[in-house]
Amino acid sequence: MRLLKPALIIALATFTLAGCKDGQSSTRDQGAQEQETIMQRAVRKHPTPQPTNFQTREAVVEWMKRMDNPDSTFYVYLMGNNGQQLGYYVAQTRPISACTFLTPPDRLVHGEWGQGYGDFVVQAPALDGVYAGGGCNSYFFFDAATDAYIEIQGLNFFVADQPLSIEADPIRVSTQ
Numbered sequence: 001m002r003l004l005k006p007a008l009i010i011a012l013a014t015f016t017l018a019g020c021k022d023g024q025s026s027t028r029d030q031g032a033q034e035q036e037t038i039m040q041r042a043v044r045k046h047p048t049p050q051p052t053n054f055q056t057r058e059a060v061v062e063w064m065k066r067m068d069n070p071d072s073t074f075y076v077y078l079m080g081n082n083g084q085q086l087g088y089y090v091a092q093t094r095p096i097s098a099c100t101f102l103t104p105p106d107r108l109v110h111g112e113w114g115q116g117y118g119d120f121v122v123q124a125p126a127l128d129g130v131y132a133g134g135g136c137n138s139y140f141f142f143d144a145a146t147d148a149y150i151e152i153q154g155l156n157f158f159v160a161d162q163p164l165s166i167e168a169d170p171i172r173v174s175t176q
Helices: 004-045 055-067
Strands: 073-077 086-090 106-109 120-123 137-141 149-153 157-161
Touching: 086 137
Parallel strands: none
Antiparallel strands: 073 086, 073 157, 106 120, 137 149
8 A cells, every 4th residue: 555655656657647748739730730741832933943054053163263363462441431432442352351361269168057057159269369349340351462451430331343434532541
């Protein structure tokens, strides 16, 4: 009798929990089946196209080839907030975000951290030995003629790999 009472309690709890789980499972299964049925109807009505030209991929491949060409130059046109052309630079590369790094900006810390346990992602130091922070709203490049470092912030700009027919003067770097 002593063993029978705990066994009955365990059996009753198991059946009760199994019943709840089955109810939840059947509702989830029903929802998943409804989603599948709707998706099958959607695909029948509008089948997924099977591309043959892959133009987006072709454009990305061409972009990568141009970015990988060390002899390329880029025309960086600067505009004021009113849309007026301020001028342009001829750059060795396209403008690069100042938040582009050679190493990961974060690192994973294992174990106890503060009052909790587990793994945490924390900011990693940059290669210059300091922690970078702040906004990533600046871009840099090097002037094609003088190799001068140029950083632009807060300006609207666009880039072309050929000069455009717009009224803008080149911005010259002083060679003093």
